Every structure is written in structure tokens, then in C-alpha cells.
Amino acid sequence: MPKTAEVVICGAGIAGISAAYYLSQAGVEDILLLDERPPLSLTSDRSTECYRNWWPDPEMLALMNRSIDLMEKLADETGNPFHMNRRGYLYVTADPGRIPAMIERAKRISNRGAGPLRVHTSEASAYQPAPVEGFHDQPVGADLLLGSALIRKHFPCLTEQAAAALHVRRAGWLSAQQLGMTLLETGRRHGVRFEAGRVTGVETEGGRVRGVRLGTGKAIHTRIFINAAGPFLKDVGALLGLDLPVFTELHLKVAFNDPLGAVERDAPLLIWEDPQSLPWEPDERAALAEDPETRWLTMPFPAGAHTRPEGSGQSILLLWEYQTKPMSPVWPPPLDGLYPEIALRGMSAMIPALRGYFGRLPRPQLDGGYYTRTRENRPLVGGTPVEGAYLIGALSGYGIMAACGAGSLLAAQVTGRNLPAYAGAFELRRYEDPAYVQQLEHWDDSGQL
Numbered sequence: 001m002p003k004t005a006e007v008v009i010c011g012a013g014i015a016g017i018s019a020a021y022y023l024s025q026a027g028v029e030d031i032l033l034l035d036e037r038p039p040l041s042l043t044s045d046r047s048t049e050c051y052r053n054w055w056p057d058p059e060m061l062a063l064m065n066r067s068i069d070l071m072e073k074l075a076d077e078t079g080n081p082f083h084m085n086r087r088g089y090l091y092v093t094a095d096p097g098r099i100p101a102m103i104e105r106a107k108r109i110s111n112r113g114a115g116p117l118r119v120h121t122s123e124a125s126a127y128q129p130a131p132v133e134g135f136h137d138q139p140v141g142a143d144l145l146l147g148s149a150l151i152r153k154h155f156p157c158l159t160e161q162a163a164a165a166l167h168v169r170r171a172g173w174l175s176a177q178q179l180g181m182t183l184l185e186t187g188r189r190h191g192v193r194f195e196a197g198r199v200t201g202v203e204t205e206g207g208r209v210r211g212v213r214l215g216t217g218k219a220i221h222t223r224i225f226i227n228a229a230g231p232f233l234k235d236v237g238a239l240l241g242l243d244l245p246v247f248t249e250l251h252l253k254v255a256f257n258d259p260l261g262a263v264e265r266d267a268p269l270l271i272w273e274d275p276q277s278l279p280w281e282p283d284e285r286a287a288l289a290e291d292p293e294t295r296w297l298t299m300p301f302p303a304g305a306h307t308r309p310e311g312s313g314q315s316i317l318l319l320w321e322y323q324t325k326p327m328s329p330v331w332p333p334p335l336d337g338l339y340p341e342i343a344l345r346g347m348s349a350m351i352p353a354l355r356g357y358f359g360r361l362p363r364p365q366l367d368g369g370y371y372t373r374t375r376e377n378r379p380l381v382g383g384t385p386v387e388g389a390y391l392i393g394a395l396s397g398y399g400i401m402a403a404c405g406a407g408s409l410l411a412a413q414v415t416g417r418n419l420p421a422y423a424g425a426f427e428l429r430r431y432e433d434p435a436y437v438q439q440l441e442h443w444d445d446s447g448q449l
């Protein structure tokens with residue numbers, strides 16, 4: 001264990017690793033990544049691994065466009081070991097009454113820099129399907145497909161009720177583990193070191209960072225400390241006397257085998273935009289409604305169930321935040337045994353063939369982690385009131401897609417390079433502006449799935 005480092009980063013999740021990589025690219029030669037767990041083993045291996053530039057918040061949109069630029073560059077430089085694809089996100093509604101709002105929102109996001117919106121109403125239109133692999137030479141923006149026949153021509157697994165489908169094009173998924181390892185291994189060749197250890201103290205002198213203390217009692221001298229502690233961002237912030245405005249929410253995900261092939265293997269990320277009631281047989285519904293403990297299963301559920309095929313076998317991933325659970329992180333995360341069945345039933349509104357699993361649920365693999373987030377769902381990237389102490393975190397449900405953008409932004413801040421126009425939107429000191437804080441009361445579209 002070295003006794004000094006130019007930069008110490010607490011947390012070797014995707015955020016800390018990306019910060020280390022971009023600092024090494026910026027010429028910093030002595031970067032120590034500390035983690036009490038193996039790299040990329042906490043939140044960063046729980047994600048759905050999807051990315052998109054389609055965000056209603058213009059600052060987030062700009063950050064994501066930059067992050068995707070950087071991921072594409074890295075993929076080109078390294079031979080795409082993280083299998084970045086460009087299948088897109090498909091937002092679908094069966095409710096014609098929702099289409100005007102869907103178009104209005106899509107136009108707004110398109111105008112803010114996500115790329116053009118193309119509307120297709122007939123089979124003769126020039127809609128370009130997405131490739132299964134790769135990301136080159138693809139359209140940006142989004143394609144809006146109107147009418148069930150056109151939608152099902154391109155996405156046959158969808159319900160005949162589908163009335164509109166918005167295919168967001170600068171989007172897809174990748175292997176988060178491989179992306180992280182590519183950044184870590186490349187960083188290692190340029191001065192990044194990883195050591196196991198728990199940060200238990202950050203020492204300061206005259207308002208600036210002097211060193212870090214580990215659980216073993218060891219001290220490491222450094223003038224730059226980066227808090228990339230993921231769900232423990234707030235706890236590590238407290239080591240510096242900071243009360244960071246973040247909280248954590250439990251989010252689950254389930255993987256099933258899909259031997260019936262209900263979800264096509266070449267599908268994009270499929271998102272159901274309509275609120276719904278879960279499908280039950282009449283006798284099941286009556287029994288559930290009778291018991292106060294299970295009645296909620298017969299009540300309205302929110303929009304947002306989503307799924308995608310995973311890997312080259314038969315696996316599919318399903319996610320649906322039908323209950324938001326803010327809570328302090330505990331490990332392992334508490335799992336909701338009803339989640340697999342609820343997610344499957346909810347998803348069947350969009351993909352009717354999933355009903356084939358009702359009553360004979362395939363064995364689910366359920367896991368989960370925490371979204372660490374701010375009120376308005378923007379991340380925290382930048383300095384703190386303690387000189388030499390920085391943050392990269394509160395990456396909520398978008399930390400994989402934002403990692404490269406956030407890491408390169410932080411590296412520019414630490415090394416005093418030119419900052420992009422969106423930098424201020426992600427700094428902690430934005431909360432010092434009363435007008436900004438007031439705006440938060442009316443911040444309703446976080447863009448989070």
C-alpha cells in the first residue's frame with residue numbers, strides 16, 4: 001500500500017473507475033482507487049445496462065450525448081469488447097388518447113438536442129429497423145410508428161392493441177462489466193492502481209484535503225480525494241462534514257428464461273407506457289380483493305414495465321417500479337418475492353405471449369440495488385466546499401450510460417481544463433442558488449424509467 005497518491009478515489013464502481021480512467025487520460029499519473037469490495041461488484045453489476053440520449057432535461061441530454069460519444073469512441077478504439085449495440089428503446093401505448101402528449105413530449109426532447117422526430121403512418125414509409133449488433137451508421141432522434149399493423153410489422157411480439165410506438169434511436173445496451181473492465185485495464189496501463197480497503201476518514205487541514213484514513217488504521221497522504229461511493233455517497237460525504245442532498249431507493253430486476261420465445265431475440269428495450277390493472281382470472285381477482293393484505297394486487301398499477309432480451313440464450317430481463325421504496329442501503333437488498341409474478345403479468349399487457357407463463361412461472365433470478373439520487377435526478381459531479389474534495393455520484397438509474405460523460409467531466413474539473421456548458425448543472429453548489437432550489441418544487445419529469 002503506497003503512503004501517498006496524487007488522487008485517491010473512494011469507490012471502484014463504474015463512476016470511480018471512469019473518473020480514474022479520464023484522469024489518467026488527462027495526464028494524472030498516480031491515481032489510487034480504493035474499494036472495500038471487488039471492482040464493479042455493488043450497484044454497477046445490478047443494472048439493466050441500457051443507455052439512451054432521450055432525456056427531457058436538456059442538461060442531462062447534453063451529458064448523455066457526450067457520454068455516448070465517449071463510449072462509441074472507446075468501443076472503436078478497443079474493438080467494442082463491451083458489445084455496445086444500438087437497438088433503441090421502444091415506448092409503446094395502447095391508448096390513442098395518450099398519443100398527443102407522447103408526440104408533444106417527443107418533439108420537446110427532439111428540439112432539445114436528441115435528434116429529429118420522424119412520424120410513420122404507413123408501411124410505405126422509410127422507417128429503418130435497428131441492427132441486432134453494432135452501433136455505426138444509425139439514425140439519431142426517434143421514429144414514431146402509428147397504428148397496430150405498422151407497429152406489429154416491425155415488432156410482431158407486441159399486442160394488437162398497440163396504437164403508437166416511439167423508437168428512440170441513440171440508445172441500446174452494452175455489458176457494464178466489460179465497459180468497466182475496459183476502463184480499468186486501460187487506466188492501469190496509465191497510472192491507475194486498485195487497492196482493497198475501506199475509507200473511514202478524510203483528513204483536512206485549513207479547509208483542504210490532506211489525506212485519507214482506512215479501516216485498518218493506515219493513512220494515505222493525498223491532496224485530491226474523490227467520493228465515488230455509490231449508495232454510500234452520503235456517508236462518505238459525512239466524513240468531510242458534508243450533508244449531501246441525496247437519498248437511496250431500492251430497485252429490483254428479474255431475469256427469466258423465455259423458452260416460448262415471447263420476447264423476440266432481436267427486440268429493442270420494450271417499455272409499456274400505460275397504467276394498468278394486473279390480469280387475473282375472475283376467481284383469482286375475487287379472492288385477492290377479499291383479503292385486505294392482497295387487495296392492492298387488484299388496484300391500478302403505474303406505467304413503465306419494461307423488458308429486453310439478454311445474451312445469446314433465452315434469457316429476458318424484466319423491470320417494473322410499481323412501488324418506489326426510498327430506504328437506506330442494506331446488503332443484500334431486501335427482495336420482494338411477488339416481484340417476478342407482478343412484473344411478468346404487467347409485461348403481458350404489452351407482450352401477450354408472456355401469458356403462457358401464468359400458473360407455471362419460469363424460475364426467476366431476482367436481484368436488486370439502489371438508485372442513489374438527488375431530488376431532481378441530476379447527478380453530483382464536481383467540487384465541494386472542502387478544497388481538494390470532489391464528488392461523482394447520485395447517478396440514480398443512469399450511472400452506466402452517464403459514467404464516461406461524468407468521469408470525463410470530473411477529470412476536467414480536477415485538472416482545471418475547459419468545462420462544457422452543462423458542468424454547472426451537476427455541481428453541488430447549484431443548491432446555493434435560491435432560484436434553483438425553488439425550481440425543484442415544480443420539477444416533475446425526471447426522465448427516469
Ligand SMILES: Cc1cc2nc3c(=O)[nH]c(=O)nc-3n(C[C@H](O)[C@H](O)[C@H](O)COP(=O)(O)OP(=O)(O)OC[C@H]3O[C@@H](n4cnc5c(N)ncnc54)[C@H](O)[C@@H]3O)c2cc1C
Nearest residue numbers: 011013014015043044048049050199230369398399400401
Ligand atoms: C435494478 C437497476 C437497474 C439499473 N439499470 C441501469 C441501466 O439500464 N442503465 C444505466 O445507465 N444505469 C442503470 N442503473 C444504475 C447504475 O447501475 C448505477 O447508477 C451505477 O452502477 C452507480 O455506480 P457507482 O459507481 O456510483 O456506484 P457503485 O457501483 O455502487 O460503486 C460504489 C462503490 O463504492 C464502494 N464504497 C462505498 N463506500 C466505501 C468506503 N467507505 N470505502 C471503500 N469503498 C467504498 C462500494 O463498495 C462500491 O463498490 C441501474 C441500477 C439498478 C439498481
